Amino acid sequence: MLNIKQSRREFLAYCSKIAALLGGGVQMSADFAEAFMKITQKQPPVIWMTGQACTGDSVSLVYSDSPSLVPFLSTLIDLKFHPALSVAQGEVAIDIIEEQKNAGGYILCFEGAIPMQMPGACKFNEKFLSDYLYDVVKKAFAVIACGTCASYGGIPAANPETGAISIAEYVKQKGLSTPVVRIPGCPMNAHRFTGTVAYFLAYNKLPQLDEDGRPVLYYGKTNHDNCQRFPYFAQDKCLTDYSEKSLCLYRMGCKGPVTKSDCPVRRWNKETSWCVASNTPCVGCTNPEWPWPKDTGIYRDPKKILPEENFIQETIRLKKI
């Protein structure tokens, strides 16, 4: 529960910080504070688990600054188990998970993919993860798919050997009814995660999701729509060599036009930068297609992407909208 010893002023300041995460800005904070005040339930218990993962989504959360990790843990969620943070290990750690599993009603944050064809490719507690996970998902109140692997399969699914699938697909294949929120990104941007959790706490419901299961708040538009270099695209001024530092990156293979995400406005790591601002094309890491089929690839020969292609594709895209 929120620290009741905090003064109302401090509390409002905190809410405005959280509200900013939701894209609503400061004016939303009063509404937000009221919503928070109404909540009488305890902080929701959370279990964090990883499958075929790299822990990059957890690391992204550790870097988070609004709120930073300790206040997030002490005021918003009750994180019972995290493989990289828990002080417990071995059977003591398993006891914590089992106890929660019996109690039910927790949020499961899941990072990585699940190998279904070669279950031995990921084990947890001496069992195949694909088996162990069933009850953990079933008893959860909701699942947050942290990152692109958990959302769509991501890089592990690019290898057919293990039959890696996302947690969302797992829920479907197993015929479970636990709701899943996807926070794609390679890694997940921590703001989108903490913001989704804050929304849930404030309104006691999940935020509106798009047809791909992502919060519309963060994935409503393409990177292209908000790109600071859009004027160069419109004028067909594209760079074909990285020694040029300011033009449109379309011809270098930029996936901004087909990738839904708010990177250009949200930015990364204390709002320091984002890929295009650092003169590198969007690779579409939040895209369900990430890391893209072998033939398409991530980057292309700029000489082979004709400038007029921009306009043709843009026209087709605008017609679709």
Next chain:
Amino acid sequence: MAVQVLTPITRIEGHLSIKTEVINGKLTNVQSCGEMYRGFENIMIDRRPIDAARIMQRICGVCHEVHGIAAARALAKLYKIELPKNGKLLHDIILGIHIIHDHILHFYHLSAPDYVDFVALASYPGNDPALKDAKEWVKTVKPALFAQKVPGDYISEPANALPFIVHYVEALELLGLAASALAILGGKTPFCHTIFPGGITTEITMEKLAKISDIVDKIHSFVVTKYLPDVMSIAKLYPEYWKIGAGYQNAICYGGFNSLDKPLFTSGVIIDGKQAPFDKNKIIEDIAHSYYKGSAQSFSTGETKPDYDKSGAYSWIKSPRYDGHPMETGPLSRIYVNYDKDDRLSKIMSELKQPKEALFSTLGRHLSRAFEALILGEFVQNALSTVNINEPTIRDIDMSIVVSDTGLGLSNAGRGELLHFIETKNGRVSRYNCIVPSTWNFSPKDSAGKPGPVEKALEDTPVRFEKGMIEAGRVIRSYDPCLACSIH
């Protein structure tokens, strides 16, 4: 005696289990089991080589920038391009900042809970608002994350425990700062997308360099005034760990941080107490007890053919060997091979009344890591002041070239020495091989029956507490295990 399994091993990256017997209160017949496979090397097959810079980067989200740099180096060799001076410097700066922050994360957030009882925060007497809030939280909620630990001999006296806990919270802020320094150069982190074979795409300005330098100063000051002294405090409180976890005492260092006039690390190996030059052709990967088909191969001929049902196999990790020897790699191996270059470490060792050889131990690994963070901070500051903003930051590769060749990228990572090898045919990848630090350290037995370095180091570790094997956890974490890396 029944086999006991320590699983899950937390506060590491990924899925590691240890199988062991306990005879006369000591670990015996230890097996290190890597339990998660994705097949990165096979994902690269038939793709355009340049994709390696983005895909192989994702091997690990903890040691995030290291695979991007190693892949970029392999690609630069493949395309035969020479990096501009700034390109080399900026790659080293990214790697340096990443490794320093990774060492801090490892000590405070992954390892310190093996020694310190975090519930001691309940008696925090200070006035820092964030810590006061955290104190209330620990006092009233007793969060499972920090309170439910395995039995053990923890530091719980508030006067001794509090510095570690206060620094845990302070270090979190520093990690965020380090991440923003990496984002200035890389667009975002984890996974800087600006890293290319010929340098980085980012425009470099004096303002950006000054911001990074300011952050590196803050981190460096933390390393000097807190990290290194805290490691020395642990060493004084747990002197038995100078003996526990020694291992083979073989070490391998590829050399690195070559972008300034003199390399920070010179390559070399230590085998049976003797130092010798490093020869990359002596590296092979054995798979006798790993879940793969095939036989021991070099990095240029190796394949990855998973076979989970293989008889006698118990790990997804392969077994790299150097001239037949299991080798330890990490900050320890780099520091040990280069011990005579800097007399500050020998002074610290004399203060702690330990010989150089004692570095091969649980405590020696922590100390080497902290010392490496210190010298890398100095390196990064020098490198930042050497970047010339009027010169190019990158040399592009010609994407129209259909290349059929090979490229080897040797690099350093927080957890030791890193190798990426790429082979292409008609412009598409035909083979990719990575030999990663935790592959060396956490490897299973080889075909000669020799246990891997950590298996050896765990042998005879005392077990004094019935539940949870705290001592084993300390030895394992001294290597900073990264399982996503080790198997990839």
